[in-house]
Amino acid sequence: xxxxxxxxxxxxxxKSSDNNLFVVNKKVASQSQLLKQCIDNMEEKGTNDVILIxxxxxxxxxxxxxxxxxxxHADFADDDNNNQELKQWDHEFLKKFDYATLNSLTMAADYMxxxxxxxLCCQFIADSIKDLTVxxxxxxxxxxxxxxxxxxxxxxxxxxxxxx
Amino acid sequence: MVTKNRVVDLPEELMRxxxxxxxxxxxxxxxxxxxxxxxxxxxxxxxxxxLNKSKERYENEIGTFIIxxxxxxxSVDLNSPHHRSQIIELYVPKEIEALYPSxxxxxxxxxNPATRAFNKSPKLENKMSQKExxxxxxxxxxDCVADDYKVFDFVRRGLSKLVEETRVYSxxxxxxxxxxxxxxxRVRSHRSVVANNFLHFIGYSDDSRSHxxxxxxxxxxxxxxxxxxxxxxxxxGGLAWLRGKLHVITYTIKQPSYGLExxxxxxxxxxxxx
Numbered sequence: 001x002x003x004x005x006x007x008x009x010x011x012x013x014x015k016s017s018d019n020n021l022f023v024v025n026k027k028v029a030s031q032s033q034l035l036k037q038c039i040d041n042m043e044e045k046g047t048n049d050v051i052l053i054x055x056x057x058x059x060x061x062x063x064x065x066x067x068x069x070x071x072x073h074a075d076f077a078d079d080d081n082n083n084q085e086l087k088q089w090d091h092e093f094l095k096k097f098d099y100a101t102l103n104s105l106t107m108a109a110d111y112m113x114x115x116x117x118x119x120l121c122c123q124f125i126a127d128s129i130k131d132l133t134v135x136x137x138x139x140x141x142x143x144x145x146x147x148x149x150x151x152x153x154x155x156x157x158x159x160x161x162x163x164x
Numbered sequence: 165m166v167t168k169n170r171v172v173d174l175p176e177e178l179m180r181x182x183x184x185x186x187x188x189x190x191x192x193x194x195x196x197x198x199x200x201x202x203x204x205x206x207x208x209x210x211x212x213x214x215l216n217k218s219k220e221r222y223e224n225e226i227g228t229f230i231i232x233x234x235x236x237x238x239s240v241d242l243n244s245p246h247h248r249s250q251i252i253e254l255y256v257p258k259e260i261e262a263l264y265p266s267x268x269x270x271x272x273x274x275x276n277p278a279t280r281a282f283n284k285s286p287k288l289e290n291k292m293s294q295k296e297x298x299x300x301x302x303x304x305x306x307d308c309v310a311d312d313y314k315v316f317d318f319v320r321r322g323l324s325k326l327v328e329e330t331r332v333y334s335x336x337x338x339x340x341x342x343x344x345x346x347x348x349x350r351v352r353s354h355r356s357v358v359a360n361n362f363l364h365f366i367g368y369s370d371d372s373r374s375h376x377x378x379x380x381x382x383x384x385x386x387x388x389x390x391x392x393x394x395x396x397x398x399x400x401g402g403l404a405w406l407r408g409k410l411h412v413i414t415y416t417i418k419q420p421s422y423g424l425e426x427x428x429x430x431x432x433x434x435x436x437x438x
Contacts, residue, residue, distance in 0.1 A: 133193075
């Protein structure tokens with residue numbers, strides 16, 4: 001790890017919405033544009049104190065996962081994006097989660113501006129729902145069917161080929 | 165991991181991101197999920213987002229061929245290693261099958277094989293005498309200025325090379341409109357090429373001795389003439405649009421100039437022939 005000059009921070013403390021603290025080193029935190037922006041701002045001011053960044057929208061469960069992702073990707077930060085090992089890891093990482101967790105992770109990635117994780121989650125969810133039935137989709141995303149039976153039948157009849 | 169977590173509602177913006185990565189066929193099925201999903205999937209912004217996402221994804225792939233058979237359409241996925249097994253017969257709406265041309269009018273159907281939506285143009289009356297033999301050629305173009313799809317229909321009387329009736333159909337306005345005819349005679353045998361929002365076709369110059377390219381601005385529907393940097397009796401090859409450049413391909417089998425020539429025109433840069 002490169003040694004940091006005296007005026008730059010080496011780690012930050014991130015606080016989850018349920019008030020747990022996580023000490024994160026700078027290279028890992030920089031995977032999130034939100035955290036990176038906070039660090040850059042503090043460094044510009046010349047602060048040497050460890051800074052605390054509160055994330056009011058992210059629970060510790062989810063934050064742990066985001067940081068796990070950031071840590072892995074920080075290790076590969078100098079490689080090109082097409083590293084097969086990393087891609088394999090990404091897939092195995094997301095495979096473990098249910099939709100509720102995936103949704104929360106997607107929102108956290110969006111909030112923390114971790115673009116690669118956001119893309120990864122969106123693509124993963126898209127790939128896993130593409131062959132599901134309408135009924136399964138409603139269950140997964142907890143969506144209430146607000147069509148009348150007639151309206152629903154009309155859409156189905158118009159596009160019968162897509163339901164085969 | 166806890167499996168009974170309460171599902172958090174994803175904000176619409178993120179749902180859009182996810183759904184834009186799903187295929188058109190699945191999206192059409194998902195219109196049934198709820199009214200808000202249906203509205204989202206039908207919205208113009210979403211359609212554009214989805215299109216851009218799939219362009220990114222399939223950038224390096226060859227694509228799909230649509231083949232027009234005698235009575236139906238077939239699609240062939242060229243990315244599949246076994247082309248033969250990937251030939252799919254597309255569903256063609258009954259209304260299109262019923263569109264047989266008659267001597268009094270003709271009708272165009274625009275068909276989107278991805279969504280299987282189709283649009284039928286209003287009848288286009290043939291104004292010229294029905295007893296005469298007329299020949300028509302049509303071009304389907306996308307007008308990127310008006311964000312509209314258009315069909316240009318050129319009708320010639322008999323075997324004449326002069327177009328005597330030109331009309332344009334706009335998908336947005338869903339109507340036909342007469343526009344002025346090409347200023348010069350058109351070479352019949354060559355296909356037209358759409359590029360840079362212009363429709364290009366090869367025509368004869370005033371004195372019929374040489375060839376020019378007639379350009380039709382698909383947005384303003386005005387013509388102009390591009391002269392060619394060479395002069396010879398016939399253009400055998402025709403026009404092509406390759407790698408962002410307009411190509412005129414010519415060859416002659418007459419001595420002594422026997423050979424193949426390709427002239428390239430690049431829009432935007434210096435607008436000269438090389």
